[in-house]
Amino acid sequence: MSHAIRADKFLLDADRTTWHDETLWFVREKRDRAAYGVPEFQELRELASGIKNHTLSRLDLYLQEFEAAAQANGVHVHWAADAAEHNAIILDIIQQQGATRIVKSKSMLTEECHLNPYLIKHGIEVVDTDLGERIIQFRDEPPSHIVLPAIHLKKEDVGDTFHTHLGTEKGESDPQRLTEAARQHLRGKFIAGEVAISGVNFAIAETGGVVVCTNEGNADLGVNLAAVHIACMGIEKIIPRLTDLGVFTRLLARSATGQPVTTYTSHFTKPVAGKEMHIVIVDNGRTQQLGRPDFRASLKCIRCGACMNTCPVYRRSGGHSYDFTVPGPIGAILSPNIDMKKHASLPFASTLCGSCTDVCPVKIDIHTQLYKWRQVLGEANEIPAAKKWSMKFMGRVLASTRVYGLGGQFARKALRLLPHGLTHAPSMNAWAVARELPEAPRQSFREWYAKQPQPATQLPNPKVPA
Amino acid sequence: MKVALFVPCYIDQFYPQVGIATLQLLEKLGVQAHFPAQQTCCGQPLANSGCERDALPIYKHFVDTFSDYDYVVAPSGSCVYHVRKHFDKLDQTADVQHVRGAAYDLIDFISTVLKVESLPGAFPHKVGLHLSCHGQRGLHQANESEMTPVRDGQLSRLLRSLDGLELTQLNRNDECCGFGGTFCVSEAGISARMGQDRVADHVRNGTQVLTGSDMSCLMHLEGIVRRARLPIKVMHAAEILNGVVA
């Protein structure tokens, strides 16, 4: 199923589409104000991009430096080539503990690897502790946004879900009271948690430590109450030095939500005495992306979600329309690397307006990569055949002046003479579902121009009014 | 100064008055532009659809058509952006490099090359400016809300110089209209919704005349305006400027 078809379903509820668009635009506006407030914001983006580019150019070396430093800190380091290995490693650690109750803070990587269903299948209780993630876990839905996982839901939806799962009063939809109910519910889960899984925002090669950024404090609470901490990271999370965080922590929350920084910027470096810390380093297609020069910059992503909030398509089609763990513009350039056939429509789910590129805190050329993925998909015959052949035909027509002129005359004449009901039939003309076609003029510009008296010579120099 | 006029295919066929206004406006500013009749298209519709390879003969035809001119001026920033950015797929011969550098959006040409910042004339209407993404973010013809709270740009400066003209303050200064080339049919639902939202912003804030320097966005927005029978007139900026300058 293509993005367009899923988007059309989302659009059926026009009021909800308006609400979704306005809610995310509000986040984009908060981001703008935060960015305007830092005079060196554009310079920081350039630095962040430079640090990430440098890191990717020495990725193997930094990974080894990180591993050695982490091991020296008493941390167990694991390597997973793909999602299956990642899941197996985590299950193994859990089973060695004889644990069954897991708390997990937000990690897009574990979503990407479909860890939850895997663990549940093996008899492990996994509780997502980020409020948004807990809401969608109750509803058995994937996240629709990487920072705001339940942004597709209204407070009434959350109220219904909590009524079913947490016994809140029917019809209760006050965010304050719903959040309090989740707090009480999750406190119990935190206290009972035997193993805590977290994602990683940054992994520092120099110190072997990992940094986790949250607003709720759920990562800190889960990790510090459990006997074992498992931190899961993609290979691209590496940064060279502790001081590089000055750049990234200034950009991340401002770009994501417009906050000056996340409430908690937590550095987990060594396990406390008597406890264990594990880090799972995952490839799952990332080294392949590193090998694609046109697309490797996508690995700079720090998962702020700014490209989603600004994307006019995402705001009106919802995260689920992308059918990929990471939706929106960044998801549309990451997903074809994972499964080109399945995600072939995503690079076309964009007007190439470029706003994503301009908000990206690490300056990923997102819209250019969308354009380049289109070419890769076109060459691989992963675009609809009708489109492919009509483009081939157009190519011939537009490379020839004569054929082009005749075709244009014909089209205009047809448009003028055929009845409106035919030219605007929705079944034949997707344009005309919501738009009028241009009124066809009697003569084209070139026909008009040919009738004009031609100037004998070019004027030598322009006269510019003072 | 040898200036060629590039009239993109859809303007040639559907909006000849925009090509005419462009030609006449340039003439009033002292530039006699020539329209090489063998021109066709910049190839963008194919390339944006993932068929860049099929567009290469069009690119070559474009370069052959315009390589003898100092400037190639078009009333469409999107086509110009395509020539500048994506003709990198051709062998970078001297001609190709020249044409890529010589391609100008009309308003950019007036502002940057002719260095005209204001025009004499009156247009006593409330005018809503639609910034095309390729003109704004691609060719940097206007400030971007992603970067700065300062709203400024080549066309808004020219329009503000006209007597009686009031520019509409939009809620969203530079959101995409949703045209997006073939996107407008391949993602027709989202495209239309974006256009409707863009038009609604203009209606809400009192736009009487909706303008811009990219006819492709305007074709899409005009289609929405006409379908909804809204009291908004859609005009390319060349039409407004040509109409007021004596």
Added chain:
Amino acid sequence: MSTASRDRILDAARANKPAELPLPTVPDFGGEATIERFTTVLAGIGGTVVRMSGLAELVPTLQQLFPEARATASPLFAASVPINAQTPTGILAAIDLAVLPGEIGVAENGAVWLPEANMMNRALPTITQHLALVLDQRRIVATMHQAYAQLPNTGGYGKFVAGPSKTADIEQSLVIGAHGARSLVVLLY
């Protein structure tokens, strides 16, 4: 643990990485390191600054701010519950107020660096219902660059805390007090 995967990942990264690019030098950027800015920014993210003329004012200030706090924990005064790294979760979960020394305040974002050595127990700063951080006003810096430049290391665990725990996961409505401390006050002296 699979060393085969380790080798495969590192080999692929080596083979696929681009030619080496330089590591940029990050300038200091300067900026305003004032109490006023720190106070305004912290208020903007739901925290509070209370000025004290010295540490002698700590206990009376706390009594005024938290008259109902029964179970308190702090290394700075004789609090009601003794806490160490081995304190069981049940006791930690009953703490009303933790009062801990912060090390560095960041004016641009209201964050305070809290190292493990100052936490009594790693879980305490998040599990407590209310958190008060005591900070020497001379330790306020302008930006995160300056804060990281001053950190000798991050110890086993440490964190920047910027305001109370919060969430906006339901319809983007800001709610203070998600899972961590419901309120955060910085006591500046």
